[in-house]
Amino acid sequence: MAFAAELDAPASPIDTFRKDARDWLAANFPPALKGKDNAMSAIDGPTDLSPDEAAWKAAVGEKGWGVPGWPKQYGGGGLSKAEIRVLQEEMGRIGAWNPIGGMGVMMFGPTLLEYGTEEQKQEHIPPIARGEIRWCQGYSEPGAGSDLASLQMFAEDKGDHYIVNGQKTWTSGGQWADKCFALVRTDKTKKHEGISFLLIDMHSPGVEVKPIRLISGSSPFCETFFTNVSVPKGNLVGREGEGWTIGKRLLQHERSSLSGGGSTARMFAGKPMGALAKDYRGTDEQGRVSDSDLRMRIVRHEMDSRAFALTLRRAAMEAKSNQGPSAATSIMKNVGARITQDRAELSIEIMGMNGLGWEGEGFTEAELNQTRTWLWGKAVSIYGGSSEIQNNVIAKRILGMLDHQ
Template identity: 65%
Template sequence: MATAAEAPARDDLDAFRDEVRAWIAANFPEELKNRSMTFSSVEGAPVETPAMTRWREAMGERGWGTPTWPKEYGGGGLSRDQARVIEAELARAGAYNPIGGMGVMMFGPTLLEYGSEAQKREHIPPITRGEIRWCQGYSEPNAGSDLASLQTFGEDKGDHYLVNGQKTWTSGGQWADKCFALVRTDRTKKQGGISFMLIDMDSPGVEVKPIQMISGVSPFCETFFTNVKVPKENLVGEEGQGWTIGKRLLQHERTNLSGGGALAAANAQSLSALAKKYRGTGADGQLEDTDLRARIAKFEIDWAAFLLTARRAAVEGKGGGVSTISSILKKAGTKLGQEGAELAIEIMGRQGLGWEGEGFTEEELTGVRTWLFGKATTIYGGSTEIQNNIVAKNILGMLDHQ
């Protein structure tokens, strides 16, 4: 994958900050202030208001939604320092990055590393503009943690593959335009028989069935492929290279999931502020519940330390990329995210037990669903147990006992 631009001098960075601040002030719609993006969410169909569309198009035109991606494919071509400036200035303005989803978090970085020039020029620009939605075809009913046992099969038909099989836990599959999928092309090999393919979700033979979760939403799906034609040009890398490419994509996924996804947004607001709102304070302005105060302080210290560690790991990674340390980040980040959501529910007390109806604010109802949704974060993207194995083998150098 192409690396970010060389870091600018401090004076240049200050000038860039002024440019970003002025540009956001001129282009970010005031009506969207302090709202989160919906286009990349897996919890609902991508619905845009005119203001959201204007904002997405403006950020996409500048390439600032994917600031460190190569400029020739629609990215910003900026350094990581400049990308952090954009992130900070968006937060300062109460704005959000409208370019996201699996195309940005997982597929795009992987295609930049393994895709052909034709594939990058076809697929990367629509991602940088937020015009396309991708989903992931990895897990199967009998191939979850043991993903290499997948059986979805692509039969070579000369100029195309004929794909048959089933995937499950397809996030946002009912709304996606395209799917990046692991497909077996050789039954005589396990990992070596897997290939990485791109499948149009509107192809004849693709059927999607949403799965309702305990949180009340249906972000995941079962996806069925019945005699689906996949052109040979949609094979990424070489036939049989899918396991290598797929593992690299999972590193990108785990790095992003380590931030907690929806849980990160929930934890972005101070638990201290939430506790003062629901629990009240003493004459000194401090929480009267000293035990709760101590646990909130510990969580916020741990969360801040984790975010700094994740940022340092990204900077120290080769080319600014990811590595097996993503397993450590995923394990720690998702656990912290769950702890934060649990604390938020405890802080709200009875108001943290609402599901629907009067007597609860939208923020309170969202908190309950976020807490429930977050139970899955230590499972999807590779369960905590799988991450423990990866850390033991690839980082600590421990070998299996024969």
């Protein structure tokens, strides 16, 4: 009788959501996209979508599941933590992926939800949730990198608008972006307290973008020049002088993304290290990688990678249950950078001369890509706050160590 009663029991809300999510995914995810890389959320190139990709992006954007935890009133999914976990499981089950991404999702959106006015949220969050707007970040300047608070780009108060003059550098995706969230100086008499957080239309007269070519051959970063750019006062987030506080909060969201998703995730893609080593180094009589020292280092790397991935999952759940990412993201960012670069170095070592090709015959496409990936990976410990800066954050805000000068 008890067994019969269990059969008659109504489905739990989470079971009902799982069925609804499974049905929706079956109806909307194009099977042809199963397991493919998600190029639609990239910040390092233009995006030309196939009909299937465009349809999938539109469906997810309309549903709000590109940002499933964001409030429904701003175009998000409004899902609980349990529902987000189920959605991720169901997407993984069929090889689906989130087509909505970029800096608007990674950094600016979560920050604006905390600090923006209702009018700003209504204006900017829905287009981010639908993947319609590309954002870039205006932080670093030629004379303000590690010491970001030394920035000099100035926004002069002109009543109902600002006139902005200055330069930013390392503007990721600036040549393709529609809008920029920037730290600007509104008071030259104060350092940290003189900084404000301003939103700038990249199509405004006076904005000039010059891509920077990197040693990897790509140009994902830019120099960006602002000459007498007019910006409405309504584009000020928070009050004048609060930019440093808002900007630091955004950096926590950025480091959270860089440590375990987005850019770092690129380095964990591809053939498993053990399989790669067997292809290039051969196997012993037991079918293992023939070089015992290399075999040991691959195992150590894989253990570190898996432990890191599990730690990221735990940290992500803790962040959602508390007040978002914390200073601990600096630890994750540093560890992610180290593992990312270790993987690239190991791959080059495994491939030998085949992993050092730039062009020409004698190299496969995968080998040429590995060379560029290795070179590109040198930046991982620099952008988003260098490893040295992260160590300072860890020492001061986590370990409680103070400067003694």
